[in-house]
Amino acid sequence: MKLLYFAWVRTRTGIAEETVSPPAGVNTVSALIGWLCARGPGYAAAFADLKAVRVAVNQEHAGFDVAIKPGDEIAFFPPVTGGRDDKGSAAGF
Amino acid sequence: MKLLYFAWVRTRTGIAEETVSPPAGVNTVSALIGWLCARGPGYAAAFADLKAVRVAVNQEHAGFDVAIKPGDEIAFFPPVTGGRDDKGSAAGF
Amino acid sequence: MIKVQQQDFDLAAEIAELTRGRTDIGGVVSFTGLVRDVSDGAKVAAMTLEHYPGMTEKQLAAIERDACARWPLSASLIIHRYGRLMPGEQIMAVVTASAHRQAAFEAAEFLVDWLKTKAPFWKLESDGAAESWVEARDSDDTAAGRWEKG
């Protein structure tokens, strides 16, 4: 399966995308995250606060309990930040 | 005083602007209209339906009872038509 | 800024001029009014806008001041054309810039409603043969009425 990382999730994993073949038992987003965290401290840091991480499976928003299978495209990213009002971000609108 | 006519008021009077010196007793918009109507059928047609005529004195909207004096700029025109919605005018907005 | 002119305008150039050198503006709303080719179902070949030079500019400047007093605008522009226009041509534009996008939207809508109902322009429509003056209609007054205070 193809994995994609965006924004600070990407800066923590250290890579933007990779193709992985986890064992058959890794068949949900949660299980995939567990498997990834065992691969190194960058992954563990990226997934340390799951409340701050969003998931998409095949380009659709998904929960952590969603089933995944070989061939899926799975992306991890922070909540989107369209920019904020007033005293907010430089994205003024 | 300077008189201005716009839109169909202008097409009825037949002129866009003119300078007139009515007698001293003609000191309100109403009196001016009466005096103009006596000058010819074009004026009489322009002022036949006063509900459809708007007045500005020195570029400010005014009522028919407003006082006027030599040197004033007095304009007569229909209600403005900014364009209408939907099935309205070609001014689509 | 108020521009009453016969010639066409380039919206992007007008917005660029309005926001040039400004790095504090979050959003810019624009509304462009176009000439349609139908009026009450009848085909329109051309439209001629007549106005009262001098009074028009005064009234547009007054409503722009009003909008700036009611909403926190960084910049604003009203352009209105007069003369003969063909279907598809631009008639007018309103541009509002603000740090607050909702303020920019509301102020633009307020100005457009006002322009549609109160701006001193008269419209003569031609179907290619006959010409007729467009009359005012109540529904527009209703739209402008929602901005009245109290």
Add this chain to the structure above:
Amino acid sequence: MIKVQQQDFDLAAEIAELTRGRTDIGGVVSFTGLVRDVSDGAKVAAMTLEHYPGMTEKQLAAIERDACARWPLSASLIIHRYGRLMPGEQIMAVVTASAHRQAAFEAAEFLVDWLKTKAPFWKLESDGAAESWVEARDSDDTAAGRWEKG
């Protein structure tokens, strides 16, 4: 129409393309979002937008379809840039065209609210030295929330 691109855009050219040959459109509303030079009081030298190619276009197309289903639009356009942007530069634009000016205004505001809160873009701000990811904030969700049905 959806355009996700790195390069800048010319709003007037985009509107002209969208309305070309159309003589049934009464009004065109646009909103252009700009980069500001401050963020929570701190100076911003540049902003980098990252997105999820493929998913971004899908989501923008879906919200555009939603807007077209809710309002009688003649045409619509969403442009969103990504990559490195400097203060004063255009980030995004929404254009809506309709025979009904209020529909055009409402649909544009709906799309802008959505883009601000839900569009899959992440923003990295730089003050010239350090860089930091912009986090989401609740007030924007509130603005988008007013469009929820029921």
